[in-house]
Amino acid sequence: MSYKDNISKKLAARKSENAFRTLSVREGLIDFFSNDYIGFARNKELQKEIHSKELSYNLEVCNGSTGSRLLSGNSALAESVEQYLAQFFKVESTLLFNSGYAANLGVLSALPQKGDTILYDELIHASLKDGARLSFADRISFRHNDLEDLERKIKKSKGDIFVVLESIYSMDGDQALLKEIIGISKKYNACIIVDEAHSTGTSGAIGQGLVLAENVADDIDIRIHTFGKAMGIHGACVAGSKELIDYLINFSRPFIYTTAFSPHSFLSVLAAFEKLEQSASVIEALNKNIQQLSAGLHSFEGYIASTSPIHVLKVGGTDNVKQLATAVQESGFDVRPILSPTVKKGEERLRFCVHAFNTKTQIEELLAALKKNL
Template identity: 50%
Template structure:
């Protein structure tokens, strides 16, 4: 006799079978031995022996600290170390305050779910990250999407919101978009927000460590690079990408920090990061501040890669990206998978991004260029793509 658990298991198997038949089934795959052209470790800090040693030294110096936070920040998780790290982050990002979250996903959900309230309007770029979408779904505000980086469409929706709503207006974007690698027109967005009295919220996940003031040497993000810090209400900086560690922080005015402490549920109701994670965050920022060589190397390798693409893949289609995220558009899930498989067969960690994750016809290889990728590795990647694209008739 079938139990209720058996019935549910069968339902799950059937749902997975549908995904498998469509070629969309996701699986976990270890690629430690492959050459990395897929991770968000843009500066190579996640594999940096210097950073690892700094973290080990910091842990040794703080050997009396507990191994875990043992509670939320509102309970046992608030420590002198957490307070000090947040003060250091506020200085690094040039803002009044910073509040650490356990991940960028938590930070985006917490920010967007609690900041726009019922009676407010939330306007989001149609290509924002899943974490921002999920946070927006939890908000009681009226939400409208505007076409990606389309200032005219946003202006029209701001006009409607200012005419029809009495509450606050919020605009949520990414500074560097995770799936296309293109950047938001932040200056123009800030101008529009000023014009209509809207608050601008910017996810800096893929800009943190890669862009910043003083010609990008410090890595505070694209908002800082453009001198817009005082015109953005909240910036979300994540540390698990270019900074090579874990966690995130929302940077902004002190009143925003106080508000999030009281209303952001992913902050209020989760066990805080352990001390060793806070020390790792500190060490990663110290290294980025002190040494810009990895960032300079990243931009050098990126320039070389784009030059090789222009020379050897002249008929290929790429997203409009100047960032380390370089996307080769290969329409069709099967074709994108075949090109990715050809690269993987030669020891390159290259991943296909398929529909429905991206729109039909926009399937792609999402390639990430890193400071540690050698010229020989980049040449090998371009040569493999050239051959695979010719074989699959995608050029």
């Protein structure tokens, strides 16, 4: 069979399962879908601040970074942004990556070695799984937030052990049981890696992430903070010890073999985090909306309790969830179905992201549209 036959066969299978994906643009609907949790992606003031930084820095090389960080792409600006982030996340050092995907690949492909074990929560993001696949370590998943399963598997693990979690799980919206997992992992001297993609900018009074909000930073070896969600821009950083960052600079291929951030991106990170430091009231507004949506969804069958911006109604079945999504969209709300293989077959779901900018009435009307169509 040629590769072309393989393409046709796989696409035909997707279509026959009603799971064929296409890119779509929908305009004019109320956003209960995007990761723009605190409205930074659409914040005109932030746009102006980024632009005014570009003018005031007046950099000679102003458009592209011209190379990778180890060659011509490094700059005083790059290093100052990393120092700023280290202070913000209360950590020794940080290292910027071009995206959360690259950061996760960069950590997991480089750190665990042959003979080591990566133990990961079954619900971690694809980027962490892909990173683990690129390493030569053994990979074993444990059941989601299941402490007994984790302990059973950690006991049998070989070599250095890496426990991989998300602080807020992207497809369920629930939180890692950080304190309990730390308790188990420390007994076996495991390194804990936490992806803070959905808690950066949302957890804690000024959005420093769940690890700091729960006061467990001393027990977490590595955090990954991404900037494409609540921060409203793009990129990510790995936060950890100075030695860890030196190691990544030397051995992490997704860091080494790529063109560095553009000056615009470095300045966007500075401006967005400076804004976040002044956004406690926006995070409070987000939390109020989270409570309202969660209280309204509580009585619906299939709702997974969540205190994060991500809320999920498990519907089950591709056709069912697509129909429900279309009906809710026709009522004016941008919500999307999450299908297999992004989630397990039978666990297809409608996923809602609530934002600081959603109004009380919008949330009430979304709940009414759901009730009418369920």
